Amino acid sequence: MDKITVKKLIDFRYKSERSKKTFANNLKQDKKSENASGGDYWISSLSTISNIFKTNNTDLFADKIELLYNKIENSEDKRTKLMFQRNIDILYSFEDFDFHNIKPNLDLEFLKKPESKSIIDIQGFPIHVKPNHVFTFHNNGNYEIGAIWFIAKLQGYKRVELGMFADVLYRYLTKNYSKDYNVNLSYCCAVDVSNGHDVNYTNIQKGEIPILIDQTIEEIKTTK
Helix, strand or coil, X not given: CCCEEHHHHHHHHCCCHHHXXXXXXXXXXXXXXXXXXXXXXXXXXXXXXXXXXXXXXXXXXXXXXXXXXXXXXXCCCHHHHHHHHHHHHHHXXXXXXXXXXXXXXXXXXXXXXXXXXXEEEECCXXXXXXXXXXXXXXXXXXXXXEEEXXXXXXXXXXXXXHHHHHHHHHHHHHHHHCCCCEEEEEEEEEEECCCCEEEEHHHHHCXXXXXXXXXXXXXXXXXX
16 A cells, blocks of 8 residues: 555545545555646745754755745746745745754754655554654753754644644654653644644643554445
C-alpha cells in the first residue's frame, strides 16, 4: 500500500461518497490515490519558519522575503509569482509569532529524522509522518523528547484537522523514541503557518480536540 499522508486523510473526510469509494479502492489496490506533486507549494515559508525555530534567528524572515521579491521580479509566470507572494504573506504574518509557546526554554538537541522512521502503522495503514524537527531536552531530571510540524494550506486548517497532525506526531515519537525518552505532550505540536494556529497532544489528551485518525481510517477500510 502506498504511504498515506495526513493531508490525504483530511481530504478524504470531505469527499463525496463516490469520491470516497474511488479513494478507498485505489488504496486497497495499491494504486496512487492522487497525483504526485512537483514539490511543496509552501516550501519557501515553511523552510524559513523551520530554520527560525531551530536557530532563533529572526533575521531570516527579512532575508527570505527579499529573496522571494527578487524571484517575483525575475519570473514571468503569473502562477509562480502568486506562489511566491503567498509565501511572502505567510512570512510577514508570522514575524510576530511567539516561538516560545511551542518550544521549551531549555537547551535543545536536534535529532536526525531518518526516512526509515517516517512511516507508522495505524490499523494496517502506512501513515507518513514528516516533522520539521525532533528535539530532546533535560527537564527536571528527565530526558524528554518533542517534535514540531509546520504545515500550510491555502485556507488554513481547522483545529480538529491540526489535531490529526499532532496525533500522528505523538504516535511517531512514541513508536521511535519512547524507549529512551519521555514524550512531552505539550511539545508534540502541529502549527498551521497559514493562520498561526497550533495544537499539541495535551489538547487531545484533555479532550479539547477529538481523535479523528482511527475513525477516518476505519471509514476508509469499510468503504466499498
